[in-house]
Amino acid sequence: MILWKTTLSNFINMKYKAVLYNFLCFAVIFILTRTALHYFFPGHDLWTAIASAIVAMVLAPKFIVVRGPSGEKFFVKWLFTAPKEIK
Template structure:
């Protein structure tokens, strides 16, 4: 599997897990329309999910991760 495809899968999985988690938490915490719950969960998940990318480091392609809770990039 190419690194670009792995990065795409990692980005999707990180977003999907956080979206489902936020969706269920908001469903039990708030009594509003399900469309609004989904929008709030999607925005929250997109802000808080880690971002993965392919970077060329020392001539090699490597997967790097940027997250709001860590400073800088983490090489995976």
């Protein structure tokens, strides 16, 4: 019987991994921003949610997969930074 060491990379296509990372980063920033804004402005639920979504869209890193002649490459781009390859 062979025991396989598996990681997330073996199960998930790179495009799905990029979508998952994009969602997780957006969700963490959204929840932190929403909590902070709700602490300072209680009772303004709709506006804190809208402001949190806008802040999370701007501040969350963007993960993309680029298909080239050498295969698929995984890149991350953050605010004010150039795209960097992730191995």
